[in-house]
Amino acid sequence: MSALLGVAVLGLGLSALYALASLGIVLIYRGSGVINFAHGAIGLCAAYLWFELHVNHGWSYPVALLVAVLAAAAAGAVIQLGLMRRLASASSLARTIATLGLLISLQSLVILRYGTSVNVVPSALPTRAWTPGGVAIPQDRAILIGIALVLSAGLWWIYRHTGFGRATSAVAEDQTLSAAVGVSPDVVATVNWALGCGLAALAAVLVAPIITLQAGGMTTLVLAALAAALIAEFRSFPIAFAASLVLGVGQTILTSYMTKPGLASAVPFLVIVLVMIVRGRAVPLRGHVASRLPVAGTGRVRPWLVVAGVAAVVVLGTVLSDAWVQSFGATFALSLFMLSFVVLIGYVGQISLAQWPLAGFGAWVAGRLVAGQGMPLVPAIVIGLLATVVLGVVIALPALRTRGINLAIVTLGLGTALDLMLFQNSAYTGGLMGTSVQLEIGGWNFDGGAHPARYLLVCAGAFVLVALVVTNLRRGLVGRRMLAVRTNERAAAALGIGVRSVKLYAFAVAAGIAALGAILFSFSVGIVDYTVFSSFHSILYLGLTFVGGIGFATGPLLGSPLAPGTVGTQFGTTVLSGLAAYLGLIGGVVLILSVLLNQDGAAKEMAQRLRHLTGHLRRRKRPDTAARTAAEKTIRTRVGPLTLTVDRLSVRYGDVLAVDDVSLTVEPGRIFGLIGPNGAGKTTLLDAVTGFARISSGRVALGGKDVTRSSPVVRARAGISRAFQSLELFEDLTALENIVAATDPTSRWCYLRDLVYPAPLKFSAGVLDAIGEFHLDQDLDHVASVLPYGRRRLLAIARAVAGGPSVLLLDEPAAGLSGEERRELVTVVRRLAREWGMAILLIEHDVEFVLDTCDELMVLNFGRAISHGPPCQVRNDPAVVEAYLGGETPVSVPSEVIRP
Structure with a gap:
């Protein structure tokens, strides 16, 4: 003891x-x-x-x-x-x-x-020990x-x-x-x-x-x-x-x-992971709005540019010295690895600091299979990639309950633990000399030291193929899902987009890409040193991808030359003697300047200049609403008639009862209004109905089917759609892509198909009707973030409508609209109920708008329903007047004074 x-x-x-x-x-x-x-x-x-x-x-x-x-x-x-x-x-x-x-x-x-080097320094504190009870302190x-x-x-x-x-x-x-x-x-x-x-x-x-x-x-x-x-x-x-x-x-x-090397040192990092998993949430709370992330590229491929790049690689492999050729090969291999950041952070917004240790795991599996089991290179690489994909999914599990900077901390912990327990243990990595491997396929050797030109061709070819896969993802249905999740997880879930599925998929794809890049980079000279797969390098490579453009497939190529072992090192060694030693410092300074001056990266600037030089303006595919016949415009398919039933629902946050025993029924073709003072629990009720707030007691049913314990995604796919009070648009997508995102198929087949052949935009009747109802024809090509507030508000409602939901929840739809726009919105909301057959639950602070629109009205105060019935009856209910005015009840109260 x-x-x-x-x-x-x-x-x-x-x-x-x-x-x-x-x-x-x-x-x-x-x-x-x-x-x-x-x-x-x-x-x-x-x-x-x-x-x-x-x-x-x-x-x-x-x-x-x-x-x-x-x-x-x-x-x-x-x-x-x-x-x-x-x-x-x-x-x-x-x-x-x-x-x-x-x-x-x-x-x-x-x-x-x-x-x-290690410096032993003196201590000013006494180094003797006290020995109470025989214990040296x-x-x-x-x-x-x-x-x-x-x-x-x-x-x-x-x-x-x-x-x-x-x-x-x-x-x-x-x-x-x-x-x-x-x-x-x-x-x-x-x-x-x-x-x-x-x-x-x-x-x-x-x-x-x-x-x-x-x-x-x-x-x-x-x-x-x-x-x-x-x-x-x-x-x-x-x-x-x-x-x-x-x-x-x-x-x-x-x-x-403990005899297991590295496990004790990894304990703090494993604690990080455990704490974040326990504390995290699957979907952000209300009020969570993701700050602007760097711009994501369009994914458009210019064939002539690809051909020119391939030709340039062939020329480089022919005319340059072996050292330069090998450095270019390493640059392409590292750029391939950095494409994993484009998928994971650029497209999905998941900040991971574990990518380099994760990639090292794939290199470790492949290297040990080749060196220890004598397995041929290709199957060893395939197994290494698959093993890394599995580990990537495991690492993604904490991402289901956390995000942003918290996710960065979690992945840092996971990556560092992997480094300490695996890569720093020479018993697992082939001894102090590392693992010896041969880059050979069918007798064709492309070792970077012996055959640098071949190594360059393989690395460059692999980069081009993977970059095409990444751009395919961006252009397809999966890319729209990814950007939707990146911009706003709540809104994505409310449209039926599987946030968990998108995150797991992104981590898996990014893991496979990272492993392939790490294998090509670390196997280049035949001896693999696994101690280089530290989290610090992951931080460095993330920063360099950010400099190049973390939302663009070309970004890694522009940032990677600042990394050790690439073209930048060769340039600093042979052209500017001594510069290579300063690459780390230069990279750090450039990184800080990029954050201050150009967070979108150099790739965006290059793309803009290229478009200007070639005089090419990208033409977007868009629906031709004008070409629809008059019959098509007047005949629309009614939505499936489902009744929303809320039975004695309560929501509690700690000691606060936000919603207290509320019951209501919204029938197809009818508009149910919900009003009340600020803090009355109106939006909390909508959160509970859509699955974003935990229900303490009560029941929510759709068409007689209990959905009380269903996730927001399941409820959205069952027919409940919502327009948020805070809009929560997908700011990085165009207005058209925002609307189409609500109607994209939910099939999982696209996750494989889009890697090769991205699904083009498809315009359903619901999309065309929503565009027409809200007169958004002239806004379709604009990114949502640049639209005026009134148009953004209408876009948010149109997106909620496009999928043809049976139940539509509108949270203050008239906020920020002009008088004319409000009057038009009254007509549109009525038409959605009468002609589309939707059951509409409406929250609005403008009581005049509510009285002109709703068939039925309920008033909440401190979470409880204090009045319920036809608007004309509720308008003069003494309890309502008391709640709003706090005084004597007049015989008749004009609608304009009843404003929450």
């Missing part, structure tokens, strides 16, 4: 590092909403500054420590003011990329200055954990009981509202960034004597501190401290008693 306690005590040093680092991460997140992936790199730079001053220049320990902490704090303030403030309204991807750019740049600077560990405890308690008190702490909490809740009451979000964020980075410096300097000082080591350990911050939900300092204590001690104990 004493031995176990002794080992546990030794873990206090690691716990202190985790605690101090996690406190800084929490500080920055609370103040600015940014998870700083560069936290460890900032601490690393500060530790080396302290090392330079104290060890190399003889400064006293306290003075050198103070200078390092102040320098890091100043750097934090500069990062917020110069970078993060300009990205305040950017997507989580852009902010994540910015911190990753900082990580790459700072770590590259340290390597350039100090190399990668190193004094430095105890002091470190004591410092972390005092800091966590102090920060808890400051942020709970001081004006600055309350201001930080206000900014975290709502920046706009806090600014309105005189709290500056910029000031709060800057102070928190300075404090957080100062803590990073303090942690790095204090713990450096225990873990040594080397480039990369501090970064990996601080990334593990994300687990503690995550358990604390990036808010609670005491919980972050307690979690750090458990993680550090637990990891040290496992290291001492």
